[in-house]
Amino acid sequence: MKVLTANRLTDGEAVWFSAAGSWAETIDGADVVADKDGEARLEAIGKAAFDNNEVVDVNVIDVDVVAGVIKPQRLREVIRAAGPTNRLDLGKQARPAAGAA
Amino acid sequence: MYRYDEFDHDFVKARVAEFSDQVERRLAGEITEDQFRPLRLMNGVYLQLHAYMLRIAVPYGTLNSKQLRMLGHIARKYDKGYGHFTTRQNIQFNWPALSDIPAILADLASVEMHAIQTSGNCIRNVTADHFAGAAADEVADPRPYAEILRQWSSVHPEFSYLPRKFKIAVTGAERDRAAIQTHDIGLHLKKNDKGELGFAVYVGGGQGRTPMVGKKIRDFLPEEHLLSYTTAILRVYNLYGRRDNKYKARIKILVHETGVDEITRQVEAEWQALKDGELKLPEADVAAIQAYFAPPSLAARPEGDEAIKVARLDSKSFGEWLDQNVFTHRNPDYAAVTISLKGIGEAPGDATDSQMEAVADIAERYAFDEIRVSHEQNLILPHVARADLRAVYDALVAIDLATANSNLITDIIACPGLDYCALANARSISVAQDISRRFASLERQRDIGELKLKISGCINACGHHHVGHIGILGVEKKGAELYQVTLGGSADEHTSVGEIIGRGFGPEEITDAIETIVETYLRIRNDASEKFLDAYRRVGPAPFKEALYASEAKAA
Ligand code: HEM
Ligand code: SF4
Numbered sequence: 245m246k247v248l249t250a251n252r253l254t255d256g257e258a259v260w261f262s263a264a265g266s267w268a269e270t271i272d273g274a275d276v277v278a279d280k281d282g283e284a285r286l287e288a289i290g291k292a293a294f295d296n297n298e299v300v301d302v303n304v305i306d307v308d309v310v311a312g313v314i315k316p317q318r319l320r321e322v323i324r325a326a327g328p329t330n331r332l333d334l335g336k337q338a339r340p341a342a343g344a345a
Numbered sequence: 346m347y348r349y350d351e352f353d354h355d356f357v358k359a360r361v362a363e364f365s366d367q368v369e370r371r372l373a374g375e376i377t378e379d380q381f382r383p384l385r386l387m388n389g390v391y392l393q394l395h396a397y398m399l400r401i402a403v404p405y406g407t408l409n410s411k412q413l414r415m416l417g418h419i420a421r422k423y424d425k426g427y428g429h430f431t432t433r434q435n436i437q438f439n440w441p442a443l444s445d446i447p448a449i450l451a452d453l454a455s456v457e458m459h460a461i462q463t464s465g466n467c468i469r470n471v472t473a474d475h476f477a478g479a480a481a482d483e484v485a486d487p488r489p490y491a492e493i494l495r496q497w498s499s500v501h502p503e504f505s506y507l508p509r510k511f512k513i514a515v516t517g518a519e520r521d522r523a524a525i526q527t528h529d530i531g532l533h534l535k536k537n538d539k540g541e542l543g544f545a546v547y548v549g550g551g552q553g554r555t556p557m558v559g560k561k562i563r564d565f566l567p568e569e570h571l572l573s574y575t576t577a578i579l580r581v582y583n584l585y586g587r588r589d590n591k592y593k594a595r596i597k598i599l600v601h602e603t604g605v606d607e608i609t610r611q612v613e614a615e616w617q618a619l620k621d622g623e624l625k626l627p628e629a630d631v632a633a634i635q636a637y638f639a640p641p642s643l644a645a646r647p648e649g650d651e652a653i654k655v656a657r658l659d660s661k662s663f664g665e666w667l668d669q670n671v672f673t674h675r676n677p678d679y680a681a682v683t684i685s686l687k688g689i690g691e692a693p694g695d696a697t698d699s700q701m702e703a704v705a706d707i708a709e710r711y712a713f714d715e716i717r718v719s720h721e722q723n724l725i726l727p728h729v730a731r732a733d734l735r736a737v738y739d740a741l742v743a744i745d746l747a748t749a750n751s752n753l754i755t756d757i758i759a760c761p762g763l764d765y766c767a768l769a770n771a772r773s774i775s776v777a778q779d780i781s782r783r784f785a786s787l788e789r790q791r792d793i794g795e796l797k798l799k800i801s802g803c804i805n806a807c808g809h810h811h812v813g814h815i816g817i818l819g820v821e822k823k824g825a826e827l828y829q830v831t832l833g834g835s836a837d838e839h840t841s842v843g844e845i846i847g848r849g850f851g852p853e854e855i856t857d858a859i860e861t862i863v864e865t866y867l868r869i870r871n872d873a874s875e876k877f878l879d880a881y882r883r884v885g886p887a888p889f890k891e892a893l894y895a896s897e898a899k900a901a
Contacts, residue, residue: 258395300378324395330692
């Protein structure tokens with residue numbers, strides 16, 4: 245399974261394309277696709293957002309969905325989705341919502 | 346220290362205005378990322394995993410308190426309350442918004458700082474011995490020459506689009522504390538028989554995926570020829586350096602493929618045409634720059650010895666700090682102090698906003714307003730009266746910066762690794778923290794003695810792992826982190842590249858493996874005076890391999 249991720253142009257914040265159709269600051273609600281068509285759709289959305297100067301460094305990444313929770317496969321993406329592992333007070337992991345989820 | 350003249354001020358101001366305009370146009374969507382990327386890199390702006398990163402130059406590692414206070418201010422106002430001091434004597438902020446960068450650069454310009462040429466295929470920040478101007482073993486302060494190089498190389502039209510990045514380091518002492526042989530050009534300032542100043546010139550050192558030790562191509566270059574000779578080297582490189590493959594584009598590959606004799610011949614030939622021209626440094630110009638680096642006038646403070654004797658009796662931990670973090674100054678009443686940014690379990694090189702401000706205060710009060718950034722990711726107070734060491738120590742204790750581990754196993758160099766860096770394969774900081782905790786006991790660390798442990802999160806080697814006595818390189822294997830260990834590297838005047846010891850270790854094994862290596866050293870050393878590196882050079886890898894892998898070999 246895959247999701248679409250990027251960094252927001254203005255502040256570099258890591259963002260994921262959400263099922264609600266916008267760029268969200270956490271991976272939780274990301275639009276997860278399971279087939280080639282879905283992947284192509286995400287890629288097109290990413291390209292359009294890049295061309296439209298909303299985001300940079302656009303990537304479609306591999307994830308697993310475990311008990312409804314989206315988990316990136318590569319450690320790099322796990323760290324992007326959470327924050328530095330040595331600073332739990334920084335990044336997405338520091339947000340109250342992330343703790344509650 | 347050096348102060349900007351009118352030209353410098355105008356130049357930096359113009360650059361801030363230019364880049365601010367470029368940022369504005371990017372944010373407005375008037376220029377594309379592909380157009381903007383090279384522009385932002387020229388101004389030190391990278392994109393990492395979580396956010397943008399801004400790399401700010403600290404020329405030859407020298408700061409005054411006003412500048413350090415400004416870095417603290419930037420950390421607080423625009424970032425997340427800390428900065429990361431790097432092996433290139435720069436500081437990196439990990440979280441700035443692109444839209445704030447014009448304001449940050451304007452703040453920096455107000456204290457004579459900038460981020461120009463901290464990235465890109467140009468001549469980067471020139472680094473120097475962090476004890477420059479203070480060390481007892483120094484022939485002369487190398488920083489005036491670093492400043493001359495900085496002025497000459499800033500937006501140098503001929504050398505702004507080299508085949509690849511270009512790094513120069515200078516030292517003024519026989520004992521190399523600036524790792525000059527790991528640089529594209531390494532300069533060792535020395536005196537000849539007649540007492541004249543000049544340089545031994547090394548070229549073609551480097552780390553990255555193909556580590557090479559610099560080759561000495563000239564034993565003595567008179568100081569007046571610094572720029573003509575450097576220009577000759579860069580011309581040869583610019584002409585023949587490979588542009589077809591970025592992994593082969595550094596000068597180290599050119600030197601290696603061409604051969605030292607031939608490169609030397611080419612450089613000397615080019616130099617013959619240049620040496621008596623306009624690049625020859627007039628004595629008056631050198632003297633004018635040197636004047637900026639005149640040492641502070643150090644009043645006699647002979648009461649230091651007595652004060653220290655008393656303070657030692659009063660506090661064991663002060664004594665330990667004194668033994669470990671205080672370095673001999675050329676003036677016997679003074680000392681140079683290493684402020685360790687390697688607290689046990691902390692991220693190497695990180696300092697908080699309030700720590701930066703507090704160090705600035707200490708420097709202002711006790712250290713003639715001078716601070717240095719070392720390539721080992723620590724801060725240095727180069728001139729402190731020995732009589733004031735206790736007061737400085739107490740002030741450092743108050744801000745958690747009095748760890749007495751300079752040059753010991755927990756004084757680890759580590760790059761940002763996978764916790765921040767977009768190129769990383771594995772984490773570095775977490776490994777450093779784990780090892781630091783394992784060896785937390787100062788008694789144990791002091792028993793082990795001098796040991797330089799260096800960690801990089803990928804083969805780019807920003808954490809100098811190739812030249813660590815123990816080096817750790819993070820790689821990715823089947824989607825997991827794996828750490829490869831090298832032994833026997835060194836970045837001093839006897840630079841060597843470490844040798845890979847065997848198969849790598851997982852994140853939960855690596856600290857045990859390091860402990861096994863250290864225990865093996867303790868077992869085989871002749872006596873406590875034989876350092877890790879000397880013991881390794883004497884016995885080679887065999888006993889370490891045996892200790893790490895023998896049980897495996899038997900089981901197999
Ligand atoms: C965004 C973060 C960074 C990026 C993208 C980056 C990129 C690179 C690359 C690509 C190389 C290899 C160059 C080559 O082999 O030609 C390199 C080398 C190096 N970098 Fe970094 N780096 C980063 C952070 C750092 C940091 C934090 C430090 C200091 C701690 C640093 C210091 C160095 C040093 C000392 C080298 C090896 C010396 C050499 O150039 O051969 N870099 N870096
Ligand atoms: S060595 Fe690799 S992981 Fe570490 S900072 Fe350099 S590029 Fe990033």
